[in-house]
Amino acid sequence: MALVKSEVKNEIRIIFIDVLRLVDGAAIEQCYREIVELLDKTEEKHVLLHFGRVAFMSSAALGMLVRLHKKCKEYEISLKLCNITPDICQVFKITGLDKVFKIHADASDAMEAFRASGQSFFRTQGETRQDLT
Amino acid sequence: MENLLTASSVILDSLSDGVYVCDLDRRIVYWSKSAERITGWAPEDVVGRRCLDDVLCHIDKDNHRLCGEEFCPLHRSMVTGTTSTVPLIVFALGKEGTRIPMQVAVSPIRNPAGEVIGGVETFRDMSAVLADLERAKRIQALSLERDLPEDARVQFSTFYMPHDIVGGDFYGIRQLNADQYGFVLADVMGHGVAAALHTMHLSSLWERDCRLLTSPADFAGAVNHDLAKVVKDESFATAICGVIDARQRTLRFASAGGPPVLVVHPSGVAEPLESSGLPFGMMEDASYNEVVAQLAPEDCLLLFSDGAVEIHNANGEMLGVEGLVRILKDFGYPKSGININAVEETLLKFSNAIRLEDDLTFLEARFR
Numbered sequence A: 001m002a003l004v005k006s007e008v009k010n011e012i013r014i015i016f017i018d019v020l021r022l023v024d025g026a027a028i029e030q031c032y033r034e035i036v037e038l039l040d041k042t043e044e045k046h047v048l049l050h051f052g053r054v055a056f057m058s059s060a061a062l063g064m065l066v067r068l069h070k071k072c073k074e075y076e077i078s079l080k081l082c083n084i085t086p087d088i089c090q091v092f093k094i095t096g097l098d099k100v101f102k103i104h105a106d107a108s109d110a111m112e113a114f115r116a117s118g119q120s121f122f123r124t125q126g127e128t129r130q131d132l133t
Numbered sequence B: 001m002e003n004l005l006t007a008s009s010v011i012l013d014s015l016s017d018g019v020y021v022c023d024l025d026r027r028i029v030y031w032s033k034s035a036e037r038i039t040g041w042a043p044e045d046v047v048g049r050r051c052l053d054d055v056l057c058h059i060d061k062d063n064h065r066l067c068g069e070e071f072c073p074l075h076r077s078m079v080t081g082t083t084s085t086v087p088l089i090v091f092a093l094g095k096e097g098t099r100i101p102m103q104v105a106v107s108p109i110r111n112p113a114g115e116v117i118g119g120v121e122t123f124r125d126m127s128a129v130l131a132d133l134e135r136a137k138r139i140q141a142l143s144l145e146r147d148l149p150e151d152a153r154v155q156f157s158t159f160y161m162p163h164d165i166v167g168g169d170f171y172g173i174r175q176l177n178a179d180q181y182g183f184v185l186a187d188v189m190g191h192g193v194a195a196a197l198h199t200m201h202l203s204s205l206w207e208r209d210c211r212l213l214t215s216p217a218d219f220a221g222a223v224n225h226d227l228a229k230v231v232k233d234e235s236f237a238t239a240i241c242g243v244i245d246a247r248q249r250t251l252r253f254a255s256a257g258g259p260p261v262l263v264v265h266p267s268g269v270a271e272p273l274e275s276s277g278l279p280f281g282m283m284e285d286a287s288y289n290e291v292v293a294q295l296a297p298e299d300c301l302l303l304f305s306d307g308a309v310e311i312h313n314a315n316g317e318m319l320g321v322e323g324l325v326r327i328l329k330d331f332g333y334p335k336s337g338i339n340i341n342a343v344e345e346t347l348l349k350f351s352n353a354i355r356l357e358d359d360l361t362f363l364e365a366r367f368r
Helices: A025-041 A059-074 A088-095 A106-126 B004-013 B033-039 B073-081 B129-141 B195-213 B216-231 B320-330 B340-350
Strands: A004-009 A011-019 A046-050 A078-082 A102-104 B018-021 B029-030 B088-093 B099-110 B116-125 B154-161 B170-176 B181-189 B237-245 B250-256 B261-264 B270-273 B291-294 B300-306 B358-365
Touching: A004 A025, A011 A025, A025 A059, A046 A059, A046 A106, A059 A078, A059 A088, A078 A106, A078 B195, A078 B237, A102 A106, B018 B033, B033 B099, B033 B116, B073 B116, B088 B320, B099 B129, B154 B261, B154 B340, B170 B195, B170 B358, B181 B195, B181 B216, B181 B300, B181 B358, B195 B216, B195 B237, B216 B237, B250 B261, B250 B320, B261 B320, B270 B320, B320 B340, B340 B358
Parallel strands: A011 A046, A046 A078, A078 A102
Antiparallel strands: A004 A011, B018 B029, B018 B116, B088 B099, B099 B116, B154 B358, B170 B181, B181 B237, B237 B250, B250 B291, B261 B270, B261 B300, B300 B358
């Protein structure tokens, strides 16, 4: 059974982690494999990991996220996270990973941030705003 | 229950694993042929007796008596209504009087209405596998500080309960000079043999770098840098490391993603000291900050691995630091010391698990 689902919206690949408890080592590894398979195939340069279904996450899952972070850097993909519960947010804060990952309250917030950074990127490259439409 | 067993006993008696079934009163109602082969107890010796009536005399790897206690996996299975998902290790008393290490799995038995009416335990002899693990345990024990420093001004204590035969927690306390003691409490991701192997890396780094603990941030940076090279994305360790000054009664520490340090005053009021930092091994070039605290006479510093707080009850609520503080206060801490067995039992009762799911370590410094 797949643990992640994915869709593309406004050129952003949104990956939903469809697991309530991300604590089991085997589930974490499967999750990682499925996400990397998507990253291998995706043409989008913006990826959003959606944690809306995840109620519990063990520290082992943090390791998985760090590996994904490194993989995204390798693929030059901009990665954001969203819809993380307050308890899990606290774990990110204690481990300093809130400074490593870009975490947003919800998907629209994240997508707006992608859009804003995407516009900034093109502007610094000298392209005009109308080229983005 | 009887009708269920009559139909199933042919199949159960064919299994190589031992099987026994209890009712809700923990009375043994079925004992398979393999159960007899493994333990020497015949069905007529045990059926009809309560398993807690000193029949099986199960103990766990930490010499906890299991039969009749909260720690009994079969009891926990019936109380929580859950099936064990990882193998559990218990030691049973065979008919010949020898202890038999066994790997067990437990599950509740439900009637058609879904109500728990008993429990079933399957088990297999682990003697061959356990000899190797026991040796690994002795090797790991050598890497943990056995002789804690003695000082009239501050008393150090440690409590270490690995989840499996070997654990993923590591701790050290070392005298650095006439007044200062360096310490670390680290928790390698996961538990069991793989995590235990990484604790040996930590042990080597501790021996090499503990003198750096006069600056905890420097120690953390050095350990992280070298551990990251070894674990290569596969693992990491959360930790708290620091230095205690017995003369000035101060604490200086750095966090690598570990739980808060508790300062517990004689009144029982506990103040968590929080900091943040990347776990060791995650990113080679991480840097760390230091937190400094002044302590008063008779204050206790308490460090713990996250196995003590990342426990969820049946409603999904996490115990957290506040919950741990409540438990300790109920036990009269800090006036009374930590009764690790009682704390462990209370944590287990809070959880929705057959047994606690992680290693459990406490490190305490009591100022006199």
